[in-house]
Amino acid sequence: MRVPVPLRRAYQVINHGPTVLVGSAHGDKRNVMAAAWAMALDYDPPKVAVVIAADTYTRKLVDASAEFTLNLPTEAMLDVTWNVGSVNGEAVDKFSRFGVQTFPAQVVKAPLIDGCVGWLECKVIPNEALARDFGLFLAEVVAAQVEDSVFQDGEWRFGDSKQRTIHHLSRGAFLASGPLLRAKKL
């Protein structure tokens, strides 16, 4: 079941560095792409950083709307994740082409992606130089949700479920999120 995460804990959704799907929209246009270069940036209010390259359709929509969503795809979504990261959304409607289903976000207009296990809604903190020089976007997280069957007490608990998150290496090779480990105080 999809449940809200208190904003002060939103960083916990992406703290482990998974590859994400970036949802974007402007007017009646929308897009989805994959991004391995995303991370938390602050706790409270929560912020994130993500690289959105200049030559992408997502970039056009985010530049126009100043909003996006970060969605955490699963092992079950491995092929879709790689493929939406490999074609340009201006030429192809990736939602219909790859069977990507969406549902409405709570605060932003960009879509959330069905089948994912974590969802962050983000409003861009304007910084033209960062976008121009590095394709880097900083954003405040304004809403967060998780799939509670695999996220409990502020921790991802995937076991070896096909709902575990994935981490892109390169060229379509990914690592699944592995076993839970608990560090000890020394």
Place this chain on the structure above:
Amino acid sequence: MRVPVPLRRAYQVINHGPTVLVGSAHGDKRNVMAAAWAMALDYDPPKVAVVIAADTYTRKLVDASAEFTLNLPTEAMLDVTWNVGSVNGEAVDKFSRFGVQTFPAQVVKAPLIDGCVGWLECKVIPNEALARDFGLFLAEVVAAQVEDSVFQDGEWRFGDSKQRTIHHLSRGAFLASGPLLRAKKL
């Protein structure tokens, strides 16, 4: 065996979003801390982004030296990783306290950490506003190395080795890097 990685492939070392150890030095002072908020930022020349909070000793050393290293600790280093992320290096020599061994970097003066499986040497791209407002540092990667028993053909191949990398969730809970998955073209 530790082997160099061509700079254009340095992003592959951290593309999967592992938690890293940040090595820093200035004059005869040095420190090590853990950071989950680190990511690749560009391919060639390779760049990275990492959050180094204002209240850390690492921040003082990086502000003074404009250099740092990112080191990828392993499951075997789980406890050390969490503990060096939990105490301040100005009060405690974390190297002796936690038995952290180092070796010299090739280009920068900050130390590289023994027992890790990937090492990036980084020179800060100056940006005072980002550091002040977000604790965010952008840097160019000027040298990269990996442990070749677990990194082949540009891919991490950990299996279930204790040399696999780790991903911090929160409060000392980590996920190990899991199985290798290969996406298919749709």
